[in-house]
Amino acid sequence: MGGRGVSGLAALVTAAALALAGCQGGGGDGKAVQQTAPVTKAAPSTSAPKPEPSPASSSPSPVAEPTVVTISDHTGTAVGRAVAAARASGLRYAVYLQGTGASLDGGGRTASSWGAGEKVCEQIDDPADRTPSFDVAFVVARDGRDCDGRLLHTPEPTRTAAGGGTSGGSSGGTSGATSGGSRTCAITSPAGNCYADGQFCAGRHHGLSTYGKGGEYLTCEQDSAGRWRWSDGQAG
Known part of the structure; x- marks a missing residue:
């Protein structure tokens, strides 16, 4: 082969090397291009959002009505026994005369005295504490x-x-x-x-x-x- 053929082969090798470098450089300027791994996006969360805590209710709690302990009905029994039961329960009691309008709304005439054996004609209980006069009242005959x-x-x-x-x-x-x-x-x-x-x-x-x-x-x-x-x- 003559010198011309050798130089032509060298030129082909050089061109092949340059072509190979251009494919890897991407820009043809001979600088190496740093490849980065693809970024994988995180999948959106499927969990439900936590509920916001509800504010405390501003309405006041209902106040329970005052109640008073009651005793069994002593209508028809002796007033002395009825009075003793009221005292044993720590209740305020009163003795009224029949026919004078004794009730939880007031009225009535209290008996100035009575015999322990007198019969209770009516018993008036006040469990809701409506009247300050008594917790329980006994009505006796005049x-x-x-x-x-x-x-x-x-x-x-x-x-x-x-x-x-x-x-x-x-x-x-x-x-x-x-x-x-x-x-x-x-x-x-x-x-x-x-x-x-x-x-x-x-x-x-x-x-x-x-x-x-x-x-x-x-x-x-x-x-x-x-x-x-x-x-x-x-x-x-």
Whole structure:
């Protein structure tokens, strides 16, 4: 081969080398191009967002109504027993007279005194503490009347045909006190005792009759001096 052929082969080798370098350089300027790894994007989160905490309610909590302990109903039982139950429970109690308008809304006339054996006509409970007067109230009959307000007029005993004695009449109502005989005192003193002949009687008893301590028939009437006394109708 002549010198021309050698130089031509060298030129081909050089051209091939340059072509190879151009493919790797990408810019043809001979500088190496630094390849970077592809960036992988993170997949979007599929979890649900956390709920925001709800603010505390600004409305005030309801206030419970005051309540008072109640006792069992003592209507029809002795007022002394009812009062003892109220005291044992630490309740404020009151005793009112029947027919005077006692209620939770006020009114009513309190009894100045009463016999422990008197019957409770009505019981008024106040569990919601509506009235400052009492937690429980007991209503008793007025002297000379029953729980329905009727007058207690003990009928006069009727004489029997034989022996001239008397037969016991029935009383219009009782308070639990018994006389020395078999008859029951319909009207008693504040202490629960039967009256006796000659004792003064209260204004509310004027004209009423009852049996006395000895079983005698007494009427509240005026004596010769105009004073109201229990009398058996006989002088002395």
